[in-house]
Amino acid sequence: MVAITATSxxxxxxxxxxxxFKVKSRHNTWVSGLRFRARAGGA
Structure with a gap:
């Protein structure tokens, strides 16, 4: 249960x-968005 909630x-x-992120910078692809999120302190 907890794992499902955390994942969601x-x-x-x-x-x-x-x-x-895409709204702020539409020129970037979703890959750039992933790299940005990772750098910002994500996974």
Whole structure:
């Protein structure tokens, strides 16, 4: 149960961050978004 909740929260947070990042800089691809999230203190 806890693992499912944590995974869902992580996924939602990741998607939200990815979307906001793409809105700020539409020239970047989703790969750049992933690298940005990782650098910002994610996985």
């Amino acid at each position: 929260a992580l996924l939602v947070g990741f998607l939200a961050g990815l979307i906001s």
